[in-house]
Amino acid sequence: MKIALPLSILFAAVLSACSSTPTQEPAPTAPAAAAPSVAAKPVTPAAPAAPAAAKKGPFDDEKFKLLFGKKDIFFDYNSFEVKLDYFDVVEAHSKWLKGNADSKVLLQGNADERGSSEYNLALGQKRAEAVKSMLSTLGVKESQIEAVSLGKEKPRNAGHDEAAWAENRRVDMVYK
Structure with a gap:
């Protein structure tokens, strides 16, 4: 009995030492037989939203209309950096032109x-070309875009202060 008691204490110590050390084992994978039960659950269809979105064209969107309405x-x-x-x-x-x-x-x-x-004609041309480059990069055909400069000859605001000048530094998009 004297040997059994120390042996049982040693056995209990070994078991407790093993159970206190956490191990990270990979989560068991589900057996192949369990897969059909997952597929058998009913799925709520989301189909009603999809046809409405599919019928809606890119030009029906309110954000598009707001952005397309801006021509400057x-x-x-x-x-001349956009x-x-x-x-x-x-x-x-670009979406509309495409x-x-x-x-x-x-x-x-x-x-x-x-x-x-002369300087303002060159700057106006660079500004128009910068917008043209962006449109081309977005997939608009070169044949649909013409870039010209009006320089300082057609001001939107005839004032002589920063607010007026800010209105005049622009590219106008005119559709033919």
């Missing part, structure tokens, strides 16, 4: 009154 891209002073604020506008126009292959757009680059006529 405004620029920072002395810049601002992130206008990427969605350009994308909406869906209407017989339509054409005239991009009229404009500048404010500061700077020489």
Whole structure:
């Protein structure tokens, strides 16, 4: 009996040591026979929403209508880089042009009154070309896009302050 007691304590210690050490075993995979029971559960169909979305054209979306309604891209002073604020506008126009292959757009680059006529004509052209490049990158055919510069000759706002100048630094999108 003297040997049995220390042996039982040793056995209990070994068992408790094994049970206190957590092991990370991979989760058992379900047997192949269990798969049919998962498939047998009824699934709530989501079909009513899908046909409505499929019938809706890209031009019916309210966001598209709002963005397509904007025909001007405004620029920072002395810049021809299209601002992130206008990427969605350009994308909406590209979708419309791709869906209407017989339509054409005239991009009229404009500048404010500061700077020489020659400089502003070049800047207006670079602005129009920047928008044209974006439209082309988005898949619009080159034959649908014409880029011209009006320089400072056609101001939208005849004022002589920053607010007026900001309105005049733009590309107008004119559809033919």
